[in-house]
Amino acid sequence: MDLETWISIRISQAPGNVSTVPSAWFSAAATAVLTAVVDRALAAQGNNSTGSKKYFATAEVEFDPKIYALAQCLPDMTPAQCQGCLGTNLQNQKPFLSIKRRWIIGLETWCNLRYSVQPFFDGPAMLLLPAPPAPAVMPPSPSATPDSGGAGNKTSAAGLSAGIACSVVLILVLWSIFAFVRFKRRTKTTEDDHPLKKIARAQCTIFDLLALQEATENFSQNNKLGEGGFGIVYKGILPDGQEIAVKKLLGRTGHGLQQLHNEVLLLAELQHKNLVRLQGFCSHRDDTLLVYEYIKNGSLDNFIFDTNEGNTLNWEQQYNIILGIAKGILYLHEDSSMRIIHRDLKANNILIDDDMDPKIADFGLARLLGEGHTNTRTARAVGTLGYMAPEYAIHGLVSPKIDIFSFGVLVLEIVTKRRNSSSDDSDAVNLLSDVWNCWTKGTISQMLDQSLHENARNQALRCIHIGLMCVQSDANDRPSISSVIFMLTRDNMEIQAPAQPAFFFGRESALASVPSDRSDFLLGMDVSVNGVTITELYPR
Structure with a gap:
C-alpha cells in the first residue's frame, strides 16, 4: 500500500x-x-x-x-x-x-x-x-492410511498433498x-x-480546544488581532511561553470546512522563509481553529498606509519586502511540489516579522494546478477588489499570472505608500491610473519619497517600472515571477517599456482598459492612447 x-x-x-x-x-x-x-x-x-x-x-x-x-x-x-x-x-x-x-x-x-x-x-x-x-481433529482418510502397497502409494499420497x-x-x-x-x-x-481525513495526514500538531481557550483567555477581545471574511485571529500564549496566532474559522461546514482543508494541506507541506508557518489545528464540534506562528509586527498595511501607528520603513526595508514577497511567490509557483496560486495577495495578507522580512499568509483561497497545467477556470472569482487581475475578475481564469498582477499592485503601493483605491476626493482616480499618468508625463518622481538619495531613487523607479509590467491588461504580457526577481536583482538587465495597465481610468475618459468579449462591460467610448514617452530616465 x-x-x-x-x-x-x-x-x-x-x-x-x-x-x-x-x-x-x-x-x-x-x-x-x-x-x-x-x-x-x-x-x-x-x-x-x-x-x-x-x-x-x-x-x-x-x-x-x-x-x-x-x-x-x-x-x-x-x-x-x-x-x-x-x-x-x-x-x-x-x-x-x-x-x-x-x-x-x-x-x-x-x-x-x-x-x-x-x-x-x-x-x-x-x-x-x-x-x-x-477445532475438532478429523480422523485420517482411508486413502491416506499406509498399507502393504509400499512406495507407490506413499508417492501418490505425497504428490496429492503437495498438489492440494x-x-x-x-x-x-x-x-x-x-x-x-x-x-x-x-x-x-x-x-x-471526508476532507478532514486528508488533513490528518499532514505533519502538524492537533491542538486541544481547552488548551487554545486558555492560551487566548477564552478568545478575549483584548487578544483579538484582526478579522477577515473567513474568521477572527487571536493572539495566544501556550504554557511554555510560546506565542501563537489562533484563527477561529466562521463555520465548520461548506466553505469553512473547505478552507480548513486548503490551509492545512498546503501550509503543512510548505516550508519557506517568506511563508507563514502553520503549527497545527483544532477541530472540535462546531469550532474549527488554525494555529500559526505569531508575527509580532502585524501586517504590511500597518507600515505603508497607517501613519498613526508611527511605523516607518526606510527604502532598504521597502525593497527587502518587495524582493521577499517575490521569493515567496517563486516558491509557490515554481519550487514547491505543486504549483500553487494564492489568489488573494494583498497588503494585509503580508506579515512582517522581527527582522522586517515579509511572510505571505492566508492560504484559504489558494488553488493548486497539477503537473503540466498552467491555468484553470473557476465558476466564481473570490478575492479582493483592487488586487484581482481582469481575466480572473471577469472570466474566472486562474493562472500564475493573476498572482503576478496582485504583486504588481503591491509593489506600486509599497513604493508610493498609497492604496489602489479611490480616496475621499470624488475626482481622484485609482493608483494604477495615477502612476501611469505620471509615468507617461515623465513626472513619476513626484510620487516618490523626496528624501531618497539618488541610488535609492533609481531603484524605486525601477520597482515602479516592474510593477507596471506586472499589471498589464493581457496576462501574456506580464512577466513570470522568476523574471521579476531577475529584474529586481540585476540593475543592468534591460526592461521593455510597459503598456497601459488594466483598470486604467483617465481623468478625461471613463474608459476601463480591461480585456473583454462583452461590449456592455466597457464603461465609455473607445479612445486612442498616445504613444508612451518617458522623459525621466533612470540607470538600468
Whole structure:
C-alpha cells in the first residue's frame, strides 16, 4: 500500500510455534481478542468519572502463544464515530487473520487497533480472555492410511498433498490480491468523501480546544488581532511561553470546512522563509481553529498606509519586502511540489516579522494546478477588489499570472505608500491610473519619497517600472515571477517599456482598459492612447 492510503496495515510472517497452530484456531483467537478490546474501548468512555471521553482498552488472550491487543480513538469523537472507525478497522484486518501473522497494526485517521504475539503496551491488560476451543481433529482418510502397497502409494499420497497445498496457496494469494484491490478502492472513496481525513495526514500538531481557550483567555477581545471574511485571529500564549496566532474559522461546514482543508494541506507541506508557518489545528464540534506562528509586527498595511501607528520603513526595508514577497511567490509557483496560486495577495495578507522580512499568509483561497497545467477556470472569482487581475475578475481564469498582477499592485503601493483605491476626493482616480499618468508625463518622481538619495531613487523607479509590467491588461504580457526577481536583482538587465495597465481610468475618459468579449462591460467610448514617452530616465 502506498502513502496515499489513510489506513495502513503492516504485517509480518509469524515465526516459531505460531506456524504450528491451525489457521482457523489462530484466527478465532485473534478475532475474539480484537472484538473484545473494541467493545471495552467503547464502554470505557461512559465510565470515566471525570466526564471526559477516553476510548482506550487493552486485552490479552491465553493462547499459545499469547495474543495481546489494543484499541484507541481520539477523545473528541462521538461514540458512534469511534464505533464506526474501529469497526471499519476490524473488518479490514479480518482477511489477514487466517494467514497467522505475528502482528497487525491498523491505523485509521482517528483510531488505532492492533494485536501482537509479543507484549507492546505497559502494565497489565485490562481484559484477560480464555483461549477459544480447539477445532475438532478429523480422523485420517482411508486413502491416506499406509498399507502393504509400499512406495507407490506413499508417492501418490505425497504428490496429492503437495498438489492440494499448492492449490490452497494459490487461492489464498489470489484472494488476498482481490481483497487488497477492494480495500484500496473503498478507502479511496472514503477519503474523497471526508476532507478532514486528508488533513490528518499532514505533519502538524492537533491542538486541544481547552488548551487554545486558555492560551487566548477564552478568545478575549483584548487578544483579538484582526478579522477577515473567513474568521477572527487571536493572539495566544501556550504554557511554555510560546506565542501563537489562533484563527477561529466562521463555520465548520461548506466553505469553512473547505478552507480548513486548503490551509492545512498546503501550509503543512510548505516550508519557506517568506511563508507563514502553520503549527497545527483544532477541530472540535462546531469550532474549527488554525494555529500559526505569531508575527509580532502585524501586517504590511500597518507600515505603508497607517501613519498613526508611527511605523516607518526606510527604502532598504521597502525593497527587502518587495524582493521577499517575490521569493515567496517563486516558491509557490515554481519550487514547491505543486504549483500553487494564492489568489488573494494583498497588503494585509503580508506579515512582517522581527527582522522586517515579509511572510505571505492566508492560504484559504489558494488553488493548486497539477503537473503540466498552467491555468484553470473557476465558476466564481473570490478575492479582493483592487488586487484581482481582469481575466480572473471577469472570466474566472486562474493562472500564475493573476498572482503576478496582485504583486504588481503591491509593489506600486509599497513604493508610493498609497492604496489602489479611490480616496475621499470624488475626482481622484485609482493608483494604477495615477502612476501611469505620471509615468507617461515623465513626472513619476513626484510620487516618490523626496528624501531618497539618488541610488535609492533609481531603484524605486525601477520597482515602479516592474510593477507596471506586472499589471498589464493581457496576462501574456506580464512577466513570470522568476523574471521579476531577475529584474529586481540585476540593475543592468534591460526592461521593455510597459503598456497601459488594466483598470486604467483617465481623468478625461471613463474608459476601463480591461480585456473583454462583452461590449456592455466597457464603461465609455473607445479612445486612442498616445504613444508612451518617458522623459525621466533612470540607470538600468
